[in-house]
Amino acid sequence: MSTVVILKCEDYNPELICEKLQYALKMIDFRPENYKKLLLKPNLLMSKKPEEATTTHPAVVEGLINILKKENIDLIVADSPGGPYNVKRLNAVYEKTGIKDVCEKTGTPLNYNTSSIEIELKGESKIKALPVIYPYKECDGVVSLAKLKTHGMAVYTGAVKNLYGMIPGGYKVELHFRIREIERFMDLLLDMYETINPLLSIIDGVIAMEGDGPSQGTGRKLGILIISDDALAADYAASRIINLSKNDFPLIKRAIERGLFKEESIRFVGDSIDSVKVNDFKIPLKKDMTFIRGILPRFLEIYLKEIMTPKPYVVLNQCKGCSECYLTCPPKAICIEDKKAKIDYKKCIKCFCCHELCPYQAIKIRRNFIYEKLLK
CATH class of the missing domain: 3.30.70.20 (Alpha-Beta Plaits)
Incomplete structure (x- = not known):
């Protein structure tokens, strides 16, 4: 059974976020001492300021780092933003999003290695192997630090879609050309979810993005953090909060069809969905006919x-x-x-x-x- 912790969090006060995350990790029985090195994977789509609600807020990353550092775990923060995957672009994104400041403040390494490794995928996608960013090879596991946002193609992007950012920039472009049907793209995301199997997923919904996401939407204060040991369960919780039905959510719909998701297999802890749910969250219309x-x-x-x-x-x-x-x-x-x-x-x-x-x-x-x- 998966555990999802939903916690009200009114702002990006680092101390408040750290307190919320500590409680959540206890509730899902996450034991960081079992790992030597973890890859922290925030959503760093592009060079945007934290207040633009396009990327994972640095305060959320900082809060988790401070908790894990106390356990003497080696950490590395890494992502492959949209577009070319090179050192210059990485540095620009790290600086603009505030992630570089957090990593310098906490003494946490940022990834500048633009090489990749190939992994074999489990599942039903026609893509059987993928290149992913090199730090994945050096770590015991991945933490998905996602942003709660709408998405023009996928409708919603969160903990599972965040894993797509582990694919080096240029190859992400190629995959969009090779996989044009939304169902097949969801298969790829689900295969990455099964293969990478993130140890922990945290969704930043303090200020979410509604409307024309994932980069041109509008910031919307939801005042929540979602933490889970299952990325798919975390995304389902987010979809419930923004009033997105299963039939209109391609990822969950396909996961149900593949037998990867059952609502009754989730244990919810913390604040109830009804207490944080919004009924007027602006969600993109479905893409196809x-x-x-x-x-x-x-x-x-x-x-x-x-x-x-x-x-x-x-x-x-x-x-x-x-x-x-x-x-x-x-x-x-x-x-x-x-x-x-x-x-x-x-x-x-x-x-x-x-x-x-x-x-x-x-x-x-x-x-x-x-x-x-x-x-x-």
Whole structure:
């Protein structure tokens, strides 16, 4: 049985967070003395300030570090942000997100080794092996330090999706091109969850992100921390809190189909879900139109899917021509013309990497009016 601890936490006061985490670790019987070295994996998607609610807040990372340091465990903080995986980019992200300051303050190493190792995946995905960041090889286990956010493709991102950041930057782009169906992408995430099997998952929901996540949404104070010995159970708890149903949550829906998740196998501790639940959390509409499959003639199905599927578009007066979208687009559907991004929709696979990683929020998602009415 998995244990999920839900705790109200009104702000990012380091002492308060440390106190909450200590209580949670006791409740799930987490025994750090059993490990020599742990990899702490926060969500460091891109160079954003902590108050922008895109990345795991440094106070949450600091709180856990301070607890684990007392047990004389070796630690390393590591992630592979979106885009190219190199030392310059890592340093920029570490600095902007406040993680570098925390690591210097606590004497905790940050990973700058951009090499990778290959791991074999358990499960049902067609991808049987993956490269992951090198520190994984040197550690006894992984702690997923996630941010509670919405996601344009996956609907929600938390403890399990956070593991995808262990794949080196360039290969993440390739995977988006190879795996275009949402169900198959969920299979990959679930296979990573089964294979990496994080020892501990902590979701930062003090200030979450709603709306156009994972980087262009709006900060929303939920005032919670979710801690669990099971990443999938932690994500399920988060989905309940933001009023996301199982059928609208691709990860949990697929986990149930694969027999990886049963609600009755979770023990909830701490504050009740009802006491922290919000009913008006802004969640992205579903990305696809699979409900029309097999109902209409094939030619009409293809036509409707094309005109009604959400698409990224460039807000020209916000675009700086920085080339971030060009560098991270899996099918190379974006070029820079006259210092502005331009999308070739014949090549676009609607993975929304451009929307996710644009540092100027110059790429938005356009949804058909009828689509919005149907999928609300």
